[in-house]
Structure formats: C-alpha cells, structure tokens
Amino acid sequence: MTKMIDIDPEESPRARFAYVLRHHRLAAKLTQKQLARRIGFSTSAVAMVETSKFRPSERFAELCDEVFGLEGVIARLYAEVWPPPPPVPAHFRDWAIEEQRATALRLWSPLLVPGLLQTEAFARRVFEREPGLTAEEIEARVTGRMQRRAILSRTDPPMIMCLIDEGVLHRPVGGAEVMREQLEYLLHMARHPRVTIQVVPYAAEALSGLIGAYAIAEMRGNAYTVRVEFQPRGRTITDRTTITEIINRYDAVRADAYPQHLSCKLIEEVVKQKWT
Structure with missing residues (x-):
C-alpha cells in the first residue's frame, strides 16, 4: 500500500493541485494504480503528482476530469496553477x-x-x-x-x-x-x-x-x-x-x-x- 503523505494545499499552487487531485481520487474510491491505468499514465506519475513532486501535463488533468466525471474542474485548476507564460526565453x-x-x-x-x-x-x-x-x-x-x-x-x-x-x-x-x-x-x-x-x-x-x-x-x-x-x-x-x-x-x-x-x-x- 502506498504511504499517504499529508499535503498542505496552502503551501503552494502545486500543492493545491496535488491535494485536489487526491481528494477526487479518494472520493471516486480509486487507488493510484487504478487511476493510472484508466488515464494511461504510470502509477509512479500519479503518486508524484499527488505528493507535489511532479508537474503533470494538461492532458493528464483532462483525463482525470473524465475519469472522475467532473466538468473541467481539474483542467481549470491546472490552468490556474500552470498558466501559459508570456513570450519569454x-x-x-x-x-x-x-x-x-x-x-x-x-x-x-x-x-x-x-x-x-x-x-x-x-x-x-x-x-x-x-x-x-x-x-x-x-x-x-x-x-x-x-x-x-x-x-x-x-x-x-x-x-x-x-x-x-x-x-x-x-x-x-x-x-x-x-x-x-x-x-x-x-x-x-x-x-x-x-x-x-x-x-x-x-x-x-x-x-x-x-x-x-x-x-x-x-x-x-x-x-x-x-x-x-x-x-x-x-x-x-x-x-x-x-x-x-x-x-x-x-x-x-x-x-x-x-x-x-x-x-x-x-x-x-x-x-x-x-x-x-
């Protein structure tokens, strides 16, 4: 069993994303492995996102919305946490x-x-x-x-x-x-x-x-x-x-x-x- 790591959603935008993702996964009664299979990512990728150690792709967020039956909740949060940058190097x-x-x-x-x-x-x-x-x-x-x-x-x-x-x-x-x-x-x-x-x-x-x-x-x-x-x-x-x-x-x-x-x-x- 994967050890549960507490995440403070107020610590950073990335931590807030991790917290919300885990909340909806648990509400859907899915393990990290089950979610990973449904969205086509590795279990380790899901685990690292949920512990705020990895930045997911926009597609990751969209697929999570589909699995959880949400109307773009995860995708909108993704856009807030990782908005497109201005044209800089x-x-x-x-x-x-x-x-x-x-x-x-x-x-x-x-x-x-x-x-x-x-x-x-x-x-x-x-x-x-x-x-x-x-x-x-x-x-x-x-x-x-x-x-x-x-x-x-x-x-x-x-x-x-x-x-x-x-x-x-x-x-x-x-x-x-x-x-x-x-x-x-x-x-x-x-x-x-x-x-x-x-x-x-x-x-x-x-x-x-x-x-x-x-x-x-x-x-x-x-x-x-x-x-x-x-x-x-x-x-x-x-x-x-x-x-x-x-x-x-x-x-x-x-x-x-x-x-x-x-x-x-x-x-x-x-x-x-x-x-x-």
Missing part, C-alpha cells in the same frame, strides 16, 4: 508562471531596475546590450517583459515589495531621457496600493545579502519558490532550505533600506540633479 518560463500566480513578490535588484518595473525603453536598451541577440529576438523579449507587467493591472494584483540599490538610480542605461522616464515610472508605481519601493543606500553594510539579484514568490504568506539571477541564465529554486537562506538575506538588506517615502524623495532628487 525558455530558461525563464517557469519563473514567469510563478509571477502570474504568486500573491506576493519580494524583489532585490542591486544592478538594474527589476524587469516587472522596467519601462519599454529601459528594457529595450538592456536587451540591446546583450551579446548575440538579433533585432527580432530583442523585440520579442521586450514584448515579453511588457506583458509580464500586466499582473499589476489585474483586479487582484500581487503585493510587490521591491528593494533597489542606490547605484541603480545613477547607472546611465540608455542615457538621460531613458533614465528620467524610468525613474519617473518608479515614482508612479510607488503610488500603486500594492507596490512598495525602497532604495538601499550606498552606506548599507548587509554585505552577504547585497550579492546578486533574486526574487521571492509567495502564496498566501508562504514563500515557495525563488528566482536567483546569475550568468548566463539564472535559476528557479524550490528547495526549502535555500529559500529560507535567501529570505534571511532579503530581510538583512531591507533592514538597511530607506522607507518608501524617503526612497521616493531620493529618486526625485536624482531625477532633478542628474537626469533632467
């Missing part, structure tokens, strides 16, 4: 999906304005400076980045808590006009009721936390995945120990950050003194 798709379904995102950006808060001109210049990209690839990536911002226009946008190093305000990405527009956009977004922007001053000494950009995705107060940026592609991480370490580093950096009202004042001063 393959290595970034997993994180782009997490951005769409997270209820909160904590961002730390020591070198550039984070992608979710970039203007089109700023993003285009960033991609123009990436070696090897064609004009078509640049435009595709700009489009994908702008589509990612759509989460802030939803009726239920995630909370965005963004830490930006003071040096980001002074780095001349694209020149004065691009930087002025970008910083003014940050000020605009800081007025959004779900967005907090804080600047980490040059004097900050939380040295271990200052190294490298990362983003933390939360679901109902629970941090469940992290995107860590490094050359050349970055990585999406779900290991609980690593996530805890990164949260601790984020908190150390935030402890040295200016509060939002002082951060906005600093951004305004930089715009007037350097980019006007």
Whole structure:
C-alpha cells in the first residue's frame, strides 16, 4: 500500500493541485494504480503528482476530469496553477508562471531596475546590450517583459515589495531621457496600493545579502519558490532550505533600506540633479 503523505494545499499552487487531485481520487474510491491505468499514465506519475513532486501535463488533468466525471474542474485548476507564460526565453518560463500566480513578490535588484518595473525603453536598451541577440529576438523579449507587467493591472494584483540599490538610480542605461522616464515610472508605481519601493543606500553594510539579484514568490504568506539571477541564465529554486537562506538575506538588506517615502524623495532628487 502506498504511504499517504499529508499535503498542505496552502503551501503552494502545486500543492493545491496535488491535494485536489487526491481528494477526487479518494472520493471516486480509486487507488493510484487504478487511476493510472484508466488515464494511461504510470502509477509512479500519479503518486508524484499527488505528493507535489511532479508537474503533470494538461492532458493528464483532462483525463482525470473524465475519469472522475467532473466538468473541467481539474483542467481549470491546472490552468490556474500552470498558466501559459508570456513570450519569454525558455530558461525563464517557469519563473514567469510563478509571477502570474504568486500573491506576493519580494524583489532585490542591486544592478538594474527589476524587469516587472522596467519601462519599454529601459528594457529595450538592456536587451540591446546583450551579446548575440538579433533585432527580432530583442523585440520579442521586450514584448515579453511588457506583458509580464500586466499582473499589476489585474483586479487582484500581487503585493510587490521591491528593494533597489542606490547605484541603480545613477547607472546611465540608455542615457538621460531613458533614465528620467524610468525613474519617473518608479515614482508612479510607488503610488500603486500594492507596490512598495525602497532604495538601499550606498552606506548599507548587509554585505552577504547585497550579492546578486533574486526574487521571492509567495502564496498566501508562504514563500515557495525563488528566482536567483546569475550568468548566463539564472535559476528557479524550490528547495526549502535555500529559500529560507535567501529570505534571511532579503530581510538583512531591507533592514538597511530607506522607507518608501524617503526612497521616493531620493529618486526625485536624482531625477532633478542628474537626469533632467
């Protein structure tokens, strides 16, 4: 007999899918082996989905609905948990999906304005400076980045808590006009009721936390995945120990950050003194 593993549906979207799948399987009085035979998948695949260790296919979800006699319940949940990502590079798709379904995102950006808060001109210049990209690839990536911002226009946008190093305000990405527009956009977004922007001053000494950009995705107060940026592609991480370490580093950096009202004042001063 397969050992029953408790799943907390509030832990993550994937855990919620696992919990609902198991609930309907048990309600149908089917074992994992019986369900696997009916949908044409292995018993181990069903077991791994039910323990939140494996991402199923959309067809898996549709077949489960057929077996359980449901009207698309599992398929709709699948679409919520794994929505189609915006047009982004393959290595970034997993994180782009997490951005769409997270209820909160904590961002730390020591070198550039984070992608979710970039203007089109700023993003285009960033991609123009990436070696090897064609004009078509640049435009595709700009489009994908702008589509990612759509989460802030939803009726239920995630909370965005963004830490930006003071040096980001002074780095001349694209020149004065691009930087002025970008910083003014940050000020605009800081007025959004779900967005907090804080600047980490040059004097900050939380040295271990200052190294490298990362983003933390939360679901109902629970941090469940992290995107860590490094050359050349970055990585999406779900290991609980690593996530805890990164949260601790984020908190150390935030402890040295200016509060939002002082951060906005600093951004305004930089715009007037350097980019006007």
